[in-house]
Amino acid sequence: MCHTIAAIATPPGSGGIGIIKISGQDALSVAASVFRKSAPAPEKGVSDTRHLKSFESHRFYHGHVADPENGKVLDEVLLVFMQSPRSYTREDIVEIHAHSGPLVLNAILSMVLRQGVRLAEPGEFTKRAYLSGRIDLTQAEAVIDIINARTDGALEAATAQIGGHLKASVDSVREALLRILAETEAAIDFPEDIEDSIDPEASLGLLRNEVIGKLMALTAQYEDAHYLRDGFRVLIVGRPNVGKSSLMNGLVRKDRAIVTSVPGTTRDLIEETLNIRGLPVIIADAAGLHQTDDPVEKLGIERTHAAIDDADLILFMSDISQPLARDESDIYERICHKKIILVANKSDLVDDTVSPEIPDAWGDMPMVRTSAIYDKGLDSLRDQIAAAATGGRGQMKSAIIPNLRHKGLLDQSLEAALAAAEGIRNDVSPELISIDIQEATDALGEIIGLTVREDILDHIFSNFCIGK
Known part of the structure; x- marks a missing residue:
């Protein structure tokens, strides 16, 4: 994430305001090089460092965008600087709010890119928010759901997901699995010390109530409400x-x-x-x-x-x-x-x-x-x-609606948890039970992005527009 990136963050076409977003360690210096504050103007001979320090975080500044090479003014704008880590990506972010016309926005973006900034890929701002730990993967996916929501119910569900409802449910199941996994691995590493202290019925009860039951409920919510x-x-x-x-x-x-x-x-x-x-x-x-x-x-x-x-x-x-x-x-x-x-x-x-x-x-x-x-x-x-x-209810509302990716991973986790429960009932060796529990845990970790392949991430964020 070392490159500073930029993109037009508002939909194409004419409108009142269009936004160019810049994120990365050079965001402020790049923006300052093309921005002229209305007043007071920087004193003659004032260093770039002092000029940059004059921008306070989360405050709007009125001014003009001008070509640093010839001083030609492109547009009257507002600029806001959001200092790391208090920003969407947890990097320094600058937004330039200009008049929303395709020509002027592309001209400003081109000027920014000429300062050594890279054009952002689709969803790259949200991907950086995920990679920085500001949001988990389910919250990142909820961003596109909010953008694409077509009804109040869909918007309500997406807002709940971006608020962490799905992550909280997954975390709860995953923590129960980790407790069982810790006991199982202890039985493998120290069989003589704790053999009599492990209660198979207690492990089965935990699996049934805190893992299998909750996983079944989550998969049922997909079947019931994914139409939203x-x-x-x-x-x-x-x-x-x-x-x-x-x-x-x-x-x-x-x-x-x-x-x-x-x-x-x-x-x-x-x-x-x-x-x-x-x-x-x-x-x-x-x-x-x-x-x-x-x-x-x-x-x-x-x-x-x-x-x-x-x-x-x-x-x-x-x-x-x-x-x-x-x-x-x-x-x-x-x-x-x-x-x-x-x-x-x-x-x-x-x-x-x-x-x-x-x-x-x-x-x-x-x-x-x-x-x-x-x-x-x-x-x-x-x-x-x-x-x-x-299913006859007439209305569909759910605070948690897993998507198809989540559903597949929930099914994997449920299948592994059921196999582990069967192994405990049949007094299978702890080593084999541990494999099933680990598989169930890993599948849940992939839902929230703790363990996920790069190609999966690329696919998820490729569905975003450039600028989000």
Whole structure:
């Protein structure tokens, strides 16, 4: 981390304020070389050292950015210096707050880079915060979750994670494992001294209550609530011209899909993200499924089949005003392995007592009557979508939501802990039990970043934008 780095820390495009962030041991001297305080100006002949000492930490200074080579002023700015270790990275950090235009921000950044500073890699500021010990790896990952949060629930969960909730849970389990590991290794090193003092039942109880039970709870929280982070994928499926595009437009409350009376209008997968009962839902309108000789339409149908496999929920749409078509049974066979809500559309064309003819082979599935063009039944459908995602609870909230990386490591730790418990019950040698306990401990250490490979770190931080 010896290099001083810099990047534009605000999103691209025009706006009120844009920020150039500089971090590293030379951050202040580099910033001072391109910054001119408004008043009082440095006295003639004042040394660079005295000039640098005039900047107090965590205080804003008004001035101008000027080219140190020719004195040309680029912009009127504010500058703030955050002295190590009281900064995001625990290094010296300087932020230059300029007018947010792409040209001026890139010009200032280029000027900073010419002073021997390196352009930051994606996520490098947060990576330095992690490597300096200011945050653990789960907190670093929560930064990107906060940026990407699409609902209040997702933001609440990410904020809890950056506050250390997941780390605290992992630490609690890891400490219990370390206690068992210490006893096990003592039995290996000093068998004659402590053989009678180790209680297998006590170790089993500790494993069951403080390790296995808590690991199962954490993995269950991933299954229950990861949609808050990842989004719940919903696909509208049905024959052509049953109202799929009208339903899509009604749910997203805007004309996103083309609606015509011509079958086969939708050929590309159309996606929108919306908030349904606090849940980020990624809803897609797919090409109608039917037999066709049109090569372009065939391509759209192939994409629909691929999207079915990725979907968390299928909205199987049928025209309640028409008898069930033979190819609708074929569609059901293609989607029957997924969660399904039957959407009986065009209910405005029939009496309220009319129900769709559902074959016995389809089994019992939730059904909602809708008239997509009149927005009838859409609130009930939103409730059913939320219920499908939350297991019937309707709302999803959790202070701790492990991500997929965490889930894999939690599974590894749980598997090793279960093996250790089995070994204790069967009076297996302490050496073998120690291996399982160590494996369980190491997996948890990788979650919070105590033991993690460099390529894993690179992958995690590559998902960040430059400047964060």
